[in-house]
Amino acid sequence: MSEAAMVMGRSAETSKAVQYTRAFVGLFLRDLYVLRRELFPFAIRICMNPLLFLFVFTFVMPHMSGGAAMNPTAAMAGTSFSTVLLPGLMAVAIMFSGIAAVALPLAQEFGVTREIDDRVMCPLPVAAVAIEKICFSALQSMIAAAIVFPLAYYVPSTPVVAHVTSWPFLMLVLVLASLTSGALGLTIGTSVKPQQIGLIFGVVVMPITFLGCVYYPWAQLDKIRWLQRGVLVNPIVYMSEGLRAALTPTLQHMSPILIVSMLTFFLVLLTWLGVKGFMRRVIG
Amino acid sequence: MIVEIEGLQKIYDGKQRVVAVDGIDLTVREGELYGLLGPNGAGKTxxxxxxxxxxxxxxxxxxxxxxxxVAAPAIARKGIGVVPQYNTLDRACTIYENIHFHCLYFGFSRTEAKQRTEQLLAQFHLTERAGAYPSQLSGGLAQRVQIARAIAHRPKVLFLDEPSAGLDPQSRIAMWDAVRGLRQEGITVVLTTHYMEEADELCDRVAIIDHGKILVEDTPAALKASIGAQRVYQLDLRDRSKCYEAVEVLKKLSGVNEAETTDKGVRIFAQGTDGLLSEIVQAANPYGLRDLTINETSLETVFIRLTGRDLRE
Incomplete structure (x- = not known):
């Protein structure tokens, strides 16, 4: 190849990269813009679940006479339930955002409006349109997780014992968990028929939440071995355990290396499935 | 040639094997307004x-x-504008934002995008509705916004899929004007339609397509001239058993180029000779003439001639 041809080839590569990046940024800006306009519904969506949960279980119940008997984890040695709940509720917030930001809108776009057909006409690879959805959902997940903090500080009647030993580890877990939940939303949104999207709350969201070590640490399941093994296929387990390891290390938690590798594994798997499903749905 | 299609085939393998496109070859020249005319399900979309x-x-x-x-879809999309059959406007954004963000996706700077958006809104008479949301628009207006958005990034070719489907006659004419206006900008337009008037009115060249194949391709005038007749008479006869006999009789009338049998009776291709109508009626009466329709030569008669079917069947 002559030098001129090489230079031209290189500049074509650069201009392609610039074209893709600009389209990606454009899509992200559009999502950000729309989110900013719908800030109020967004705030309600992300606050309601953790707020009510904390209110009922860590404020109302302890105030009841005999509240200790009703407190589901009163027996958990030396730790208040609110401390168990903090990382768990953050994991739920992250996961809910993935569903609400990707799966539900996608179901609508595939089924009713077909707006997606226009997004697919943007000058970047179709897979990148799907990846953009994951990234934007991750941003919402992180905001949703951050909101749990002040709520957990002010609402419970017993103080939360949180202590961050390693900020980089916390950030890593937060980012991995948020991206994984976006990828989960993409996989659900592209694999479920639009008419059946209402069902996923019963079939997917509820089971993975309740069996996601959200309301109890994984180590405490040791009395029920089959369940302790079974929940390992649930990505939410690694989100809540990861946040537990990063935020409330006083509680028992899984090994950080295991958590990070499993989150990475689920991120890759779900992104692959989601992108594949997305391509199948938009390209005839 | 700005659009080159060679041996295009699309087969949907499923429970039922459907050959949607069956070996299409066509080329479109730069600046041309090209039409794909055919019935629903012909393979246009x-x-x-x-x-x-x-x-x-x-x-x-x-x-x-x-x-x-196929090899470089993301690069190809830069040169393509699309207006699909259904409304794909971004429901969460206003008309202004729809066009503005479209410009950003295609790499415009914010200032460029703002300029281009304002210019397009003015060009398509949408400035007053700039702040409206897609759900507040009538079909005709939404269609115009879609066209404005599709050409915002200055594509080389604009594809319009059934642009007048679902539009009222007035909006259709406004849409035609908008499409004609595009040629001043040098944009090549490829449109599909099953309205022959639309193809006739708008297109420089038309390909008539049926069952995934191109039957014929030429200018509308040449296509109409090709069938060698100016009018088509369709006769409904009560006595179907005698259709063949009727064809023989009608063929002998002066001015009739050809006659053939149809499901309902007889079809005649004829010159516009004076007094032919009454001769046809007289000749057909003994076979129980129930009804008679006359079509001036149009792309529809070309289609009927080629396929033996009506475009709307």
């Missing part, structure tokens, strides 16, 4: 979907401005 990278062909090749749409 599939062809357009493949050209616009939204479907993959089973075999064959499509190049838009020299870029292969």
């Amino acid at each position: 599939t062809t357009i979907s493949i050209c616009t990278t939204r479907a993959l062909p089973t075999s064959g090749r499509v190049r838009i401005a020299g870029v292969d749409v």
Whole structure:
């Protein structure tokens, strides 16, 4: 190849990269813009679940006479339930955002409006349109997780014992968990028929939440071995355990290396499935 | 050639094997207004979907401005504008934002995007509705916004899929004007339609397509001249058993070029000779003439001649 041809080839590569990046940024800006306009519904969506949960279980119940008997984890040695709940509720917030930001809108776009057909006409690879959805959902997940903090500080009647030993580890877990939940939303949104999207709350969201070590640490399941093994296929387990390891290390938690590798594994798997499903749905 | 389609085939393998596009070859010149005319299910939309990278062909090749749409879809999309059959406007954004963000997706700077958006809103008489949301628009207006948005990034080719489907006659004429206006900008337009008036009125060249194949391709005038008749008379006869006999009788009338049997009776291709109508009626009466329709030569009569069917059947 002559030098001129090489230079031209290189500049074509650069201009392609610039074209893709600009389209990606454009899509992200559009999502950000729309989110900013719908800030109020967004705030309600992300606050309601953790707020009510904390209110009922860590404020109302302890105030009841005999509240200790009703407190589901009163027996958990030396730790208040609110401390168990903090990382768990953050994991739920992250996961809910993935569903609400990707799966539900996608179901609508595939089924009713077909707006997606226009997004697919943007000058970047179709897979990148799907990846953009994951990234934007991750941003919402992180905001949703951050909101749990002040709520957990002010609402419970017993103080939360949180202590961050390693900020980089916390950030890593937060980012991995948020991206994984976006990828989960993409996989659900592209694999479920639009008419059946209402069902996923019963079939997917509820089971993975309740069996996601959200309301109890994984180590405490040791009395029920089959369940302790079974929940390992649930990505939410690694989100809540990861946040537990990063935020409330006083509680028992899984090994950080295991958590990070499993989150990475689920991120890759779900992104692959989601992108594949997305391509199948938009390209005839 | 700005659009080059070679041996295009699309087969949907499923419970039922459907050959949607069956070996289409066509080329469109730069600046041309090209029409794909055919009944519903002829393969027009599939062809357009493949050209616009939204479907993959089973075999064959499509190049838009020299870029292969299968090998480099993301690059090809820069040169393509699309207006699909259904409304794909971003429901969460206003008209202004729809066009503005479209410009950003295609790499415009914010200032450029603002300028281009304002210019397009003015060009398509949308400035007053700039702040409206897509759900507040009538079909005709939404269609105009879609066209404005599709050409915002200055594509080389604009694909319009059934642009007048669902539009009232007035909006249709406004849409035609908008499309004609595009040629001043040098944009090549490829449209599909099953309205022959639309193809006749708008297009420089028309391909008539049926069952995934191109039957004929030429200018509307040449296509109409090709069937060698100015009018088509369709006769409904009560006595079907005698259709063949009727054809023989009618063929002998002066001015009749050809006659053939149909499901309902007889079809005659004829010159516009004076007094032919009453002669036809007289000759057909003994066979129980129930009804008679006359079509001036149009692309529809070309289609009838080629397929023996009505375009709307």
